[in-house]
Amino acid sequence: MILEEVKDKKEYRGLSDAFVSRVVHLYDGKYNIYVEKEKKKLIKEVRAKLRELYGAFRLPGYQKKEKILVQMKSWDDKETAERILSLHMSTLERMHSYQKLYARLQQEIPFKTVLDIGCGLNVFSLPWMGRVDYYGIDVNKDEVDFCNVYLKKFELTGGVRWGDVLSLDTVVKTDVCFLFKVLEGFEALERGSTEKLLKKITSPYIVASFATRSLGGGKAISARRLKWFEALVPAAEKFSLGGEVYYIIKRNV
Numbered sequence: 622m623i624l625e626e627v628k629d630k631k632e633y634r635g636l637s638d639a640f641v642s643r644v645v646h647l648y649d650g651k652y653n654i655y656v657e658k659e660k661k662k663l664i665k666e667v668r669a670k671l672r673e674l675y676g677a678f679r680l681p682g683y684q685k686k687e688k689i690l691v692q693m694k695s696w697d698d699k700e701t702a703e704r705i706l707s708l709h710m711s712t713l714e715r716m717h718s719y720q721k722l723y724a725r726l727q728q729e730i731p732f733k734t735v736l737d738i739g740c741g742l743n744v745f746s747l748p749w750m751g752r753v754d755y756y757g758i759d760v761n762k763d764e765v766d767f768c769n770v771y772l773k774k775f776e777l778t779g780g781v782r783w784g785d786v787l788s789l790d791t792v793v794k795t796d797v798c799f800l801f802k803v804l805e806g807f808e809a810l811e812r813g814s815t816e817k818l819l820k821k822i823t824s825p826y827i828v829a830s831f832a833t834r835s836l837g838g839g840k841a842i843s844a845r846r847l848k849w850f851e852a853l854v855p856a857a858e859k860f861s862l863g864g865e866v867y868y869i870i871k872r873n874v
């Protein structure tokens with residue numbers, strides 16, 4: 622089966638089946654999988670897409686994260702947390718904005734529980750967020766396990782769930798749900814997935830963010846591309862910080 626063949630490489634083994642299948646389906650009809658050469662091309666293309674959707678965020682030294690975590694002295698040890706946050710592109714780019722970001726969010730939304738969808742390593746921003754119950758979801762088993770080791774090590778309440786959020790029927794209700802830099806990736810996987818996902822989220826507040834610079838802090842990318850999102854859901858507030866634009870959405874749930 623294509624799914625097994627795609628995952629038959631260390632790098633992809635930790636991805637959820639539902640997520641990989643979703644990517645395989647993007648190429649339905651493009652290749653004849655009964656012709657060996659075409660099947661190989663399909664596998665190559667699927668792996669490249671997977672790398673683009675989740676793997677491109679890992680930075681050199683990523684494998685050292687477990688060793689760094691051993692050195693972490695307390696749940697709010699900012700110095701060590703920064704070393705871990707700097708191993709993932711999204712958290713590295715946001716690292717110097719966490720203080721301001723969470724101060725602002727706490728002012729608008731007094732939250733004690735968080736659901737972080739497509740969380741990556743964002744749990745390591747808890748030292749700036751404060752001691753809240755933290756729930757995350759990500760497709761990447763390796764990252765999920767690692768985040769759970771941290772939560773367990775310091776007996777923090779919460780947990781990170783492994784899975785393709787687009788395939789889950791329900792998600793936990795929290796005071797706020799973070800959708801940091803994930804929606805454009807979800808839309809690339811399945812057009813209209815944001816609308817469906819918003820219906821699944823039962824938290825009274827959502828904070829969604831989008832990059833305003835290309836990956837790696839490069840060229841500015843036009844915010845006009847986000848018109849679809851602004852039309853889909855009215856935001857109570859919108860602000861830019863670091864290389865991101867944030868939307869606070871208040872809902873009647």
Ligand SMILES: C[S@@+](CC[C@H](N)C(=O)[O-])C[C@H]1O[C@@H](n2cnc3c(N)ncnc32)[C@H](O)[C@@H]1O
Binds near residue numbers: 761801802803
């Ligand atoms: C650009 S990164 C953002 C990480 C984090 N939200 C942040 O901003 O620090 C996208 C994350 O979404 C995860 N992801 C991608 N597709 C997903 C899906 N269908 N379900 C759950 N997580 C997904 C990836 O593994 C990756 O960690």
